[in-house]
Amino acid sequence: MPQPRRSVLAWLGTASLLPLASACGATPAKAKSYPVTHTDAEWRKLLTPRQYTILRKEGTERPGSSPLLKEHRKGTFVCAADRNRLFDSATKFESGTGWPSFWKPLPGAIGTTLDRSLLMERTEVHCAKCGGHLGHVFNDGPQPTGLRYCMNGDAMLFVPG
16 A cells, blocks of 8 residues: 555645746755856756656656656666666566655765655755756655655666666
8 A cells, every 4th residue: 555645745746847936945055056057048948848847846747657767678777868878677676656666776866855845854856967957856655775766767767788
């Protein structure tokens, strides 16, 4: 049976992307400077509308909507905004949450900030290179880390290899 936190997040994501309000209250990631920067207008041109909503406005995708859920080939998951290498496919696992999940990011690939939105405290995960919102990390994953990096598939691309 899913944990209550997962149920709340799944319920909130069932309608569609949440474009009207930030799904993540973690603004420090935006305040920091990153190696890859663009104006808002440039980001809108570089990203699809779904990618823009997730990566730049901290939105989320509907659970079960990402083709990356079924991606099981060897390769690397990269940030859709800047192609920063985020997760090796060997760390991907089936969490049953409806979002691609990983137990360990690649070294230096991500940053985290505290997110106090949705009446709970969570840890937001963002790309270390562009600051784009990727998802959240939870302490209910498999060993060896015990972590579950619950990522938005639209925030990533898969590079086979």
